[in-house]
Ligand SMILES: [Fe+2]
């Protein structure tokens with residue numbers, strides 16, 4: 213057989229070529245997370261804020277991953293996986309940052325080997341926080357955890373979520389925390405793509421067939437009650453806004469409204485008039501008070517890791 | 526020398542003899558091109574049997590990529606670390622991409638994706654039988670990368686020199702990614718073998734279940750493979766099933782030793798005379814049963830693919846309707 217058929221050569225030729233989603237290759241290319249908290253900023257607040265932004269992305273990514281092998285077309289298979297990977301990448305850096313600031317300590321599992329990396333950071337902070345934290349300690353907005361329904365509802369969800377997060381990350385590039393600024397700089401083009409993708413489908417489905425129009429409007433209506441919460445500021449956010457670290461969620465309403473005003477009329481859709489879901493004693497996702505949807509999502513995600521708490525993978 | 530460079534060079538080598546001339550009919554040009562290791566391109570004349578064989582083979586390959594997403598997709602939501610989740614999600618995404626390139630290659634032969642998808646979900650076309658086995662633990666993800674992507678590479682690297690240009694070019698790209706998948710699978714297994722007793726047991730159990738089906742991926746024994754000779758003459762296929770299977774075994778045995786797993790075949794032994802490994806007889810009854818639809822997951826895989834296709838119909842219809850409206854509007858004269 214010819215030398216050029218040699219499979220070992222093929223293996224040797226497959227170098228890391230930058231095409232891989234971050235964290236999926238052999239060379240980890242994460243943003244450096246070990247910078248100290250900026251002067252005058254409470255470390256616990258900063259860690260909590262990192263968890264909030266991480267959990268929005270992690271839970272949203274897990275939800276989008278439910279589409280894998282179920283998408284309406286192969287191109288959508290590729291795009292949805294891409295978007296889920298981008299969000300997962302954002303979550304991983306933010307979880308590592310939260311871990312570096314001490315957020316993982318209370319969730320550590322006895323007997324679990326925490327591979328220390330050169331910088332002394334426990335390599336598995338991201339996994340301790342993702343897999344060994346109960347839902348009451350998740351800080352994501354409830355919008356991130358709701359069932360995504362059909363493809364129309366998923367696109368309505370993605371349009372709102374990406375528009376909101378893009379506005380957030382665009383502003384966060386100027387954060388006093390260098391790690392958040394770096395995460396945001398990387399995230400902005402990813403979220404701009406997500407918003408483009410979602411807006412394209414909202415247009416096609418809204419102004420496609422009679423059936424798709426009905427489904428698109430229904431999808432938007434289903435997502436709507438969870439939108440109000442994303443503009444509310446938690447006390448941690450308020451304190452960090454003053455310190456120049458965080459973004460005021462109230463400021464993002466204008467971004468989302470502008471995007472919806474641009475897309476919905478052209479898509480022949482109506483902005484829903486539906487009341488927001490009520491909070492529990494004034495507390496929502498940012499306080500760890502979630503909908504019933506989050507528990508099962510985490511149960512699936514965490515099941516194998518928790519069955520072997522001492523194992524690394 | 527690397528496969529990718531070499532195959533790229535070969536894949537882009539131009540057809541040695543040009544268009545038909547008054548002296549040479551199209552059939553002679555085709556035969557001469559194939560014999561000289563040249564490339565047949567979509568607009569070149571080709572025998573109907575060659576076209577049909579290619580469509581069948583490429584479609585079957587495309588379907589395998591798409592159905593193959595399911596056993597691995599089964600573990601995306603439960604992947605036990607975020608890094609493994611990212612790797613698996615990216616891999617399943619790659620397989621969708623492979624399906625796309627291959628369906629595009631069939632389009633150059635005048636057959637479109639929708640038609641082929643319908644043949645798949647009506648069970649009128651096949652896909653690789655390996656995907657009719659279930660993924661029961663996360664170690665299966667590593668073993669699939671190591672053995673199944675490994676076997677796929679053995680089968681596919683020679684296809685990078687297939688005589689049909691679009692197929693050969695798609696295969697160059699696909700083989701690069703498959704080799705990445707194999708390395709990732711092997712790396713996962715190395716990690717598990719260095720882990721807990723439960724993880725090591727998981728790997729051995731997965732190897733026990735996937736070894737024989739992986740050998741079956743090379744198809745029937747040469748004596749029972751009716752299409753092989755013609756495909757080899759047309760340079761669609763370059764090696765027989767048994768040659769490729771032997772190569773896979775010879776390449777895998779030292780890797781198994783490096784991992785510290787036992788391949789479940791008591792007859793497996795080095796044969797000094799042949800300078801190759803002897804191995805036991807494949808259970809051809811099981812092979813035939815799975816090919817005919819009686820494997821553990823055949824019905825489930827097709828039902829899943831059918832559901833995704835049918836549930837997506839309204840979305841595809843909406844996209845077409847929107848595109849049509851848009852085209853109409855752009856043709857309307859300005860008011
Ligand atoms: Fe593939």
Ligand SMILES: [Fe+2]
Pocket residue numbers: 620674702703706
């Ligand atoms: Fe693969």
